[in-house]
Amino acid sequence: MAATLCEMATNFQKLDCFDGGNFIRWQRKMHIFLTTLNIGYVLTDARPEENENETLQDTRKRKRKKWENNDYVCRGCILNGMSDSLFDTYVHESTAKELWDKLEARYMNEDATSKKFLVTRWNNYKMIDNKSVMEQFREIEKLLNSFKQYDMKMDESIVVSSIIDKLSHAWKDFKRTLKHKKEDISLENLANSLRLEEQNRVENEKELKVQVSDVHVLEEGTSS
Template sequence: MTTTTYESGTLRELASNFFKLDRLDGGNFRRWQKKMHFLLSTLKIAYVLDTLRPRENENETVAATRERKKWDNADYMCMGHILNGLSDGLFDTYQNEVTAKKLWDKLETRYITEDVTSKKFLVNHFNNYQMVDGHSVMEQFHDIEKMLNQFKQHDIKMDEMIVVSSIINKLPASWKDFKRSLKHKK
Protein backbone atom coordinates (compact mmCIF):
# COMPACT_ATOMS: atom_id res chain seq x y z
CA MET A 1 0.00 0.00 0.00
CA THR A 2 2.84 2.37 0.83
CA THR A 3 4.48 1.76 -2.54
CA THR A 4 1.29 2.65 -4.42
CA THR A 5 0.90 5.86 -2.42
CA TYR A 6 4.54 6.69 -3.07
CA GLU A 7 4.22 5.94 -6.79
CA SER A 8 1.03 7.96 -7.17
CA GLY A 9 2.65 10.81 -5.20
CA THR A 10 5.60 10.72 -7.59
CA LEU A 11 3.28 10.70 -10.58
CA ARG A 12 1.39 13.68 -9.14
CA GLU A 13 4.65 15.55 -8.68
CA LEU A 14 5.62 14.76 -12.26
CA ALA A 15 2.25 15.92 -13.53
CA SER A 16 2.45 19.11 -11.50
CA ASN A 17 5.86 19.84 -13.00
CA PHE A 18 4.35 19.43 -16.44
CA PHE A 19 4.49 23.16 -17.09
CA LYS A 20 8.25 22.80 -17.62
CA LEU A 21 7.58 21.14 -20.98
CA ASP A 22 7.58 23.76 -23.73
CA ARG A 23 4.22 24.12 -25.41
CA LEU A 24 3.97 23.21 -29.05
CA ASP A 25 3.44 26.36 -31.06
CA GLY A 26 4.11 24.80 -34.44
CA GLY A 27 7.91 24.68 -34.30
CA ASN A 28 10.25 21.91 -33.15
CA PHE A 29 7.54 19.28 -33.35
CA ARG A 30 9.91 16.31 -33.14
CA ARG A 31 11.51 17.61 -29.94
CA TRP A 32 8.11 18.35 -28.40
CA GLN A 33 6.81 14.95 -29.48
CA LYS A 34 9.71 13.09 -27.88
CA LYS A 35 9.37 15.02 -24.63
CA MET A 36 5.62 14.50 -24.58
CA HIS A 37 5.93 10.78 -25.30
CA PHE A 38 8.48 10.48 -22.49
CA LEU A 39 6.07 12.19 -20.09
CA LEU A 40 3.15 10.00 -21.18
CA SER A 41 5.33 6.87 -20.87
CA THR A 42 6.43 7.91 -17.40
CA LEU A 43 2.79 8.32 -16.43
CA LYS A 44 2.14 4.85 -17.93
CA ILE A 45 -0.59 6.12 -20.26
CA ALA A 46 1.27 6.25 -23.59
CA TYR A 47 -0.08 2.81 -24.50
CA VAL A 48 -3.38 4.37 -25.60
CA LEU A 49 -1.51 5.90 -28.54
CA ASP A 50 -0.73 2.39 -29.82
CA THR A 51 -3.61 0.18 -28.69
CA LEU A 52 -7.26 0.15 -29.60
CA ARG A 53 -9.93 0.65 -26.98
CA PRO A 54 -11.18 -2.72 -25.70
CA ARG A 55 -14.60 -3.43 -27.15
CA GLU A 56 -17.73 -3.65 -25.06
CA ASN A 57 -19.36 -7.07 -25.10
CA GLU A 58 -22.81 -7.94 -23.89
CA ASN A 59 -21.64 -10.71 -21.57
CA GLU A 60 -18.21 -9.37 -20.68
CA THR A 61 -16.38 -10.23 -17.51
CA VAL A 62 -15.68 -7.80 -14.70
CA ALA A 63 -12.00 -7.92 -15.67
CA ALA A 64 -12.83 -6.90 -19.25
CA THR A 65 -14.98 -4.01 -17.99
CA ARG A 66 -12.16 -2.87 -15.70
CA GLU A 67 -9.67 -3.06 -18.55
CA ARG A 68 -11.90 -0.91 -20.78
CA LYS A 69 -12.47 1.62 -17.97
CA LYS A 70 -8.72 1.71 -17.32
CA TRP A 71 -8.11 2.39 -21.04
CA ASP A 72 -10.81 5.12 -21.06
CA ASN A 73 -9.20 6.80 -18.04
CA ALA A 74 -5.70 6.58 -19.54
CA ASP A 75 -7.02 7.99 -22.83
CA TYR A 76 -8.64 10.90 -20.99
CA MET A 77 -5.43 11.64 -19.08
CA CYS A 78 -3.32 11.28 -22.20
CA MET A 79 -5.60 13.61 -24.15
CA GLY A 80 -5.47 16.17 -21.35
CA HIS A 81 -1.67 16.13 -21.20
CA ILE A 82 -1.29 16.44 -24.96
CA LEU A 83 -3.80 19.31 -25.12
CA ASN A 84 -2.09 20.99 -22.16
CA GLY A 85 1.17 20.77 -24.11
CA LEU A 86 -0.24 22.82 -27.00
CA SER A 87 -0.22 26.57 -27.39
CA ASP A 88 -3.63 28.23 -26.87
CA GLY A 89 -4.24 28.53 -30.61
CA LEU A 90 -3.48 24.86 -31.24
CA PHE A 91 -5.51 23.85 -28.18
CA ASP A 92 -8.53 25.63 -29.68
CA THR A 93 -7.97 23.86 -33.00
CA TYR A 94 -7.58 20.33 -31.62
CA GLN A 95 -9.64 20.25 -28.41
CA ASN A 96 -12.56 18.41 -29.98
CA GLU A 97 -10.70 15.28 -31.02
CA VAL A 98 -12.36 12.08 -29.81
CA THR A 99 -9.32 10.12 -28.60
CA ALA A 100 -5.70 10.81 -27.72
CA LYS A 101 -4.60 8.62 -30.64
CA LYS A 102 -6.64 10.63 -33.14
CA LEU A 103 -5.21 13.85 -31.71
CA TRP A 104 -1.66 12.45 -31.79
CA ASP A 105 -2.10 11.22 -35.38
CA LYS A 106 -3.49 14.59 -36.55
CA LEU A 107 -0.57 16.44 -34.99
CA GLU A 108 1.90 14.02 -36.59
CA THR A 109 0.24 14.32 -39.98
CA ARG A 110 0.34 18.09 -39.89
CA TYR A 111 3.79 18.63 -38.43
CA ILE A 112 5.68 15.71 -39.95
CA THR A 113 4.69 17.07 -43.38
CA GLU A 114 6.05 20.46 -42.33
CA ASP A 115 9.09 18.64 -40.94
CA VAL A 116 9.88 17.32 -44.43
CA THR A 117 9.94 20.91 -45.66
CA SER A 118 12.19 21.96 -42.79
CA LYS A 119 14.51 19.01 -43.54
CA LYS A 120 14.86 20.25 -47.11
CA PHE A 121 15.59 23.73 -45.77
CA LEU A 122 18.24 22.40 -43.36
CA VAL A 123 19.99 20.38 -46.06
CA ASN A 124 19.88 23.33 -48.46
CA HIS A 125 21.21 25.68 -45.76
CA PHE A 126 24.07 23.27 -44.99
CA ASN A 127 24.94 22.77 -48.66
CA ASN A 128 25.02 26.51 -49.36
CA TYR A 129 26.88 27.51 -46.19
CA GLN A 130 30.32 28.91 -46.91
CA MET A 131 32.90 30.11 -44.40
CA VAL A 132 34.26 33.56 -45.04
CA ASP A 133 37.44 35.42 -44.16
CA GLY A 134 37.10 38.06 -41.47
CA HIS A 135 35.10 35.84 -39.10
CA SER A 136 36.51 33.36 -36.63
CA VAL A 137 36.82 29.95 -38.27
CA MET A 138 35.90 28.32 -34.96
CA GLU A 139 32.68 30.37 -34.69
CA GLN A 140 31.79 29.39 -38.24
CA PHE A 141 32.64 25.77 -37.46
CA HIS A 142 30.26 25.94 -34.47
CA ASP A 143 27.54 27.14 -36.88
CA ILE A 144 28.17 24.02 -38.97
CA GLU A 145 28.07 21.85 -35.83
CA LYS A 146 24.67 23.36 -34.94
CA MET A 147 23.38 22.49 -38.41
CA LEU A 148 24.68 18.92 -38.08
CA ASN A 149 23.00 18.61 -34.64
CA GLN A 150 19.74 19.74 -36.25
CA PHE A 151 20.26 16.95 -38.79
CA LYS A 152 20.39 14.48 -35.89
CA GLN A 153 17.24 15.96 -34.34
CA HIS A 154 15.43 15.50 -37.66
CA ASP A 155 16.92 12.01 -38.11
CA ILE A 156 18.81 13.06 -41.25
CA LYS A 157 21.73 10.70 -41.74
CA MET A 158 24.82 11.65 -43.69
CA ASP A 159 27.95 9.62 -44.28
CA GLU A 160 30.89 10.85 -42.20
CA MET A 161 33.18 11.13 -45.24
CA ILE A 162 30.65 13.40 -46.97
CA VAL A 163 30.40 15.58 -43.85
CA VAL A 164 34.20 15.90 -43.56
CA SER A 165 34.58 16.64 -47.27
CA SER A 166 31.78 19.22 -47.11
CA ILE A 167 33.36 20.98 -44.13
CA ILE A 168 36.73 21.10 -45.90
CA ASN A 169 35.04 22.62 -48.97
CA LYS A 170 33.38 25.25 -46.76
CA LEU A 171 36.70 26.61 -45.48
CA PRO A 172 37.42 30.23 -46.53
CA ALA A 173 39.22 30.95 -49.80
CA SER A 174 42.34 32.08 -47.93
CA TRP A 175 42.72 28.51 -46.66
CA LYS A 176 43.20 27.14 -50.21
CA ASP A 177 46.54 25.42 -49.51
CA PHE A 178 45.31 23.92 -46.24
CA LYS A 179 42.15 22.66 -47.97
CA ARG A 180 44.25 20.99 -50.66
CA SER A 181 46.48 19.28 -48.10
CA LEU A 182 43.46 18.03 -46.13
CA LYS A 183 41.81 16.65 -49.25
CA HIS A 184 44.87 14.63 -50.19
CA LYS A 185 45.49 13.15 -46.74
CA LYS A 186 44.31 9.64 -46.10
Protein backbone atom coordinates in the same frame (compact mmCIF):
# COMPACT_ATOMS: atom_id res chain seq x y z
CA MET B 1 -1.69 8.43 -6.97
CA ALA B 2 0.12 11.29 -5.19
CA ALA B 3 3.48 9.86 -6.29
CA THR B 4 2.22 9.57 -9.85
CA LEU B 5 1.01 13.18 -9.89
CA CYS B 6 4.30 14.36 -8.45
CA GLU B 7 6.21 12.39 -11.08
CA MET B 8 3.95 13.81 -13.79
CA ALA B 9 4.56 17.39 -12.68
CA THR B 10 8.34 16.88 -12.47
CA ASN B 11 8.64 15.23 -15.89
CA PHE B 12 6.24 17.66 -17.53
CA GLN B 13 8.50 20.59 -16.64
CA LYS B 14 11.25 19.00 -18.76
CA LEU B 15 9.12 19.01 -21.91
CA ASP B 16 9.40 21.77 -24.49
CA CYS B 17 6.15 23.50 -25.36
CA PHE B 18 5.20 22.52 -28.92
CA ASP B 19 4.63 25.64 -31.03
CA GLY B 20 4.61 24.04 -34.47
CA GLY B 21 8.34 23.48 -34.96
CA ASN B 22 10.58 20.44 -34.40
CA PHE B 23 7.57 18.14 -34.18
CA ILE B 24 9.47 14.85 -34.32
CA ARG B 25 11.67 15.74 -31.34
CA TRP B 26 8.68 16.98 -29.32
CA GLN B 27 6.65 13.90 -30.25
CA ARG B 28 9.37 11.55 -29.04
CA LYS B 29 9.75 13.39 -25.74
CA MET B 30 6.00 13.35 -25.25
CA HIS B 31 5.79 9.63 -26.05
CA ILE B 32 8.50 8.87 -23.47
CA PHE B 33 6.61 10.98 -20.93
CA LEU B 34 3.30 9.21 -21.62
CA THR B 35 4.94 5.78 -21.52
CA THR B 36 6.56 6.61 -18.17
CA LEU B 37 3.09 7.33 -16.80
CA ASN B 38 1.80 4.02 -18.23
CA ILE B 39 -0.88 5.78 -20.27
CA GLY B 40 0.77 5.82 -23.70
CA TYR B 41 -0.92 2.53 -24.62
CA VAL B 42 -4.19 4.37 -25.39
CA LEU B 43 -2.52 5.72 -28.53
CA THR B 44 -2.29 2.19 -29.95
CA ASP B 45 -4.81 0.05 -28.05
CA ALA B 46 -8.48 0.49 -28.95
CA ARG B 47 -11.07 1.19 -26.28
CA PRO B 48 -12.41 -2.13 -24.90
CA GLU B 49 -15.81 -2.82 -26.43
CA GLU B 50 -18.96 -3.35 -24.42
CA ASN B 51 -20.37 -6.87 -24.53
CA GLU B 52 -23.26 -7.82 -22.26
CA ASN B 53 -22.79 -11.51 -23.01
CA GLU B 54 -19.32 -11.58 -21.50
CA THR B 55 -19.12 -13.72 -18.37
CA LEU B 56 -16.43 -11.44 -17.02
CA GLN B 57 -18.56 -8.34 -17.52
CA ASP B 58 -17.33 -6.56 -14.38
CA THR B 59 -13.71 -7.08 -15.38
CA ARG B 60 -14.46 -5.72 -18.85
CA LYS B 61 -16.12 -2.67 -17.36
CA ARG B 62 -13.15 -1.99 -15.11
CA LYS B 63 -10.74 -2.27 -18.06
CA ARG B 64 -12.93 0.03 -20.14
CA LYS B 65 -13.18 2.55 -17.30
CA LYS B 66 -9.43 2.46 -16.81
CA TRP B 67 -8.83 3.01 -20.55
CA GLU B 68 -11.24 5.97 -20.59
CA ASN B 69 -9.57 7.56 -17.58
CA ASN B 70 -6.09 7.07 -19.04
CA ASP B 71 -7.24 8.37 -22.41
CA TYR B 72 -8.54 11.53 -20.74
CA VAL B 73 -5.23 12.06 -18.90
CA CYS B 74 -3.20 11.26 -22.01
CA ARG B 75 -5.19 13.70 -24.14
CA GLY B 76 -4.78 16.35 -21.45
CA CYS B 77 -1.01 15.84 -21.28
CA ILE B 78 -0.65 16.22 -25.05
CA LEU B 79 -2.80 19.35 -25.11
CA ASN B 80 -0.98 20.90 -22.16
CA GLY B 81 2.32 20.30 -23.94
CA MET B 82 1.24 22.64 -26.75
CA SER B 83 1.21 26.41 -27.16
CA ASP B 84 -2.03 28.25 -26.36
CA SER B 85 -2.89 28.80 -30.01
CA LEU B 86 -2.43 25.11 -30.88
CA PHE B 87 -4.30 24.10 -27.73
CA ASP B 88 -7.29 26.13 -28.92
CA THR B 89 -7.06 24.49 -32.36
CA TYR B 90 -6.97 20.87 -31.16
CA VAL B 91 -8.82 20.93 -27.83
CA HIS B 92 -12.02 19.56 -29.40
CA GLU B 93 -10.48 16.24 -30.49
CA SER B 94 -12.38 13.60 -28.53
CA THR B 95 -9.62 11.02 -27.89
CA ALA B 96 -5.86 11.07 -27.42
CA LYS B 97 -5.35 8.94 -30.55
CA GLU B 98 -7.46 11.26 -32.72
CA LEU B 99 -5.43 14.21 -31.44
CA TRP B 100 -2.13 12.36 -31.95
CA ASP B 101 -3.08 11.32 -35.50
CA LYS B 102 -4.15 14.86 -36.42
CA LEU B 103 -0.83 16.27 -35.24
CA GLU B 104 1.14 13.61 -37.14
CA ALA B 105 -0.84 14.17 -40.35
CA ARG B 106 -0.07 17.87 -40.34
CA TYR B 107 3.36 18.30 -38.80
CA MET B 108 5.12 15.24 -40.22
CA ASN B 109 4.68 16.82 -43.66
CA GLU B 110 5.96 20.16 -42.40
CA ASP B 111 9.01 18.44 -40.90
CA ALA B 112 9.68 16.81 -44.27
CA THR B 113 9.70 20.27 -45.82
CA SER B 114 12.02 21.47 -43.04
CA LYS B 115 14.44 18.65 -43.86
CA LYS B 116 14.64 19.74 -47.49
CA PHE B 117 15.24 23.34 -46.39
CA LEU B 118 17.96 22.16 -43.98
CA VAL B 119 19.76 20.20 -46.71
CA THR B 120 19.63 23.26 -48.98
CA ARG B 121 21.13 25.43 -46.22
CA TRP B 122 23.92 22.90 -45.72
CA ASN B 123 24.74 22.66 -49.41
CA ASN B 124 24.73 26.43 -49.92
CA TYR B 125 26.73 27.35 -46.81
CA LYS B 126 30.12 28.87 -47.69
CA MET B 127 32.62 30.44 -45.33
CA ILE B 128 33.67 34.05 -45.95
CA ASP B 129 36.98 35.87 -45.36
CA ASN B 130 35.83 38.75 -43.16
CA LYS B 131 34.47 36.54 -40.38
CA SER B 132 36.15 34.28 -37.83
CA VAL B 133 36.54 30.73 -39.10
CA MET B 134 35.69 29.28 -35.68
CA GLU B 135 32.57 31.43 -35.45
CA GLN B 136 31.49 30.02 -38.80
CA PHE B 137 32.43 26.51 -37.70
CA ARG B 138 30.07 26.88 -34.73
CA GLU B 139 27.30 27.89 -37.14
CA ILE B 140 27.99 24.70 -39.09
CA GLU B 141 27.82 22.68 -35.86
CA LYS B 142 24.36 24.12 -35.22
CA LEU B 143 23.29 22.91 -38.66
CA LEU B 144 24.67 19.46 -37.86
CA ASN B 145 22.72 19.40 -34.58
CA SER B 146 19.58 20.21 -36.56
CA PHE B 147 20.29 17.16 -38.73
CA LYS B 148 20.44 15.02 -35.59
CA GLN B 149 17.04 16.29 -34.46
CA TYR B 150 15.55 14.82 -37.64
CA ASP B 151 17.61 11.60 -37.39
CA MET B 152 19.43 12.60 -40.58
CA LYS B 153 22.82 10.94 -40.26
CA MET B 154 25.92 11.62 -42.36
CA ASP B 155 29.22 9.80 -42.28
CA GLU B 156 31.75 11.85 -40.32
CA SER B 157 34.36 11.69 -43.08
CA ILE B 158 31.84 13.14 -45.54
CA VAL B 159 30.95 15.92 -43.09
CA VAL B 160 34.64 16.78 -42.56
CA SER B 161 35.35 16.79 -46.30
CA SER B 162 32.34 19.00 -46.92
CA ILE B 163 33.40 21.52 -44.24
CA ILE B 164 36.91 21.69 -45.73
CA ASP B 165 35.35 22.48 -49.11
CA LYS B 166 33.40 25.32 -47.49
CA LEU B 167 36.58 27.14 -46.39
CA SER B 168 37.06 30.54 -48.00
CA HIS B 169 39.59 31.44 -50.72
CA ALA B 170 42.03 32.86 -48.14
CA TRP B 171 42.34 29.35 -46.73
CA LYS B 172 43.05 27.62 -50.04
CA ASP B 173 46.60 26.53 -49.09
CA PHE B 174 45.46 25.18 -45.73
CA LYS B 175 42.56 23.47 -47.46
CA ARG B 176 44.97 21.79 -49.85
CA THR B 177 47.11 20.60 -46.92
CA LEU B 178 44.10 19.05 -45.18
CA LYS B 179 42.94 17.30 -48.33
CA HIS B 180 46.33 15.71 -48.88
CA LYS B 181 46.45 14.11 -45.45
CA LYS B 182 46.44 10.34 -45.80
CA GLU B 183 44.73 9.58 -42.51
CA ASP B 184 41.06 10.39 -41.88
CA ILE B 185 40.38 13.57 -39.93
CA SER B 186 37.71 13.55 -37.25
CA LEU B 187 35.38 16.49 -36.76
CA GLU B 188 37.05 17.27 -33.44
CA ASN B 189 40.52 17.19 -35.01
CA LEU B 190 39.33 19.46 -37.80
CA ALA B 191 38.01 21.96 -35.25
CA ASN B 192 41.34 21.92 -33.38
CA SER B 193 43.31 22.38 -36.61
CA LEU B 194 41.16 25.32 -37.69
CA ARG B 195 41.43 26.90 -34.22
CA LEU B 196 45.23 26.64 -34.14
CA GLU B 197 45.57 27.92 -37.70
CA GLU B 198 43.34 30.89 -37.00
CA GLN B 199 45.27 31.71 -33.82
CA ASN B 200 48.55 31.56 -35.76
CA ARG B 201 47.16 33.87 -38.43
CA VAL B 202 46.00 36.37 -35.82
CA GLU B 203 49.45 36.33 -34.16
CA ASN B 204 51.23 36.69 -37.50
CA GLU B 205 49.00 39.61 -38.40
CA LYS B 206 49.82 41.31 -35.10
CA GLU B 207 53.55 40.79 -35.65
CA LEU B 208 53.29 42.18 -39.16
CA LYS B 209 51.54 45.31 -37.86
CA VAL B 210 54.30 45.79 -35.27
CA GLN B 211 56.99 45.44 -37.94
CA VAL B 212 55.23 47.92 -40.22
CA SER B 213 54.88 50.33 -37.31
CA ASP B 214 58.61 50.00 -36.48
CA VAL B 215 59.52 50.71 -40.11
CA HIS B 216 57.42 53.87 -40.07
CA VAL B 217 59.12 55.02 -36.86
CA LEU B 218 62.58 54.45 -38.40
CA GLU B 219 61.62 56.27 -41.58
CA GLU B 220 60.30 59.23 -39.60
CA GLY B 221 63.51 59.32 -37.53
CA THR B 222 65.72 59.24 -40.63
CA SER B 223 63.80 61.99 -42.40
CA SER B 224 64.03 64.26 -39.38
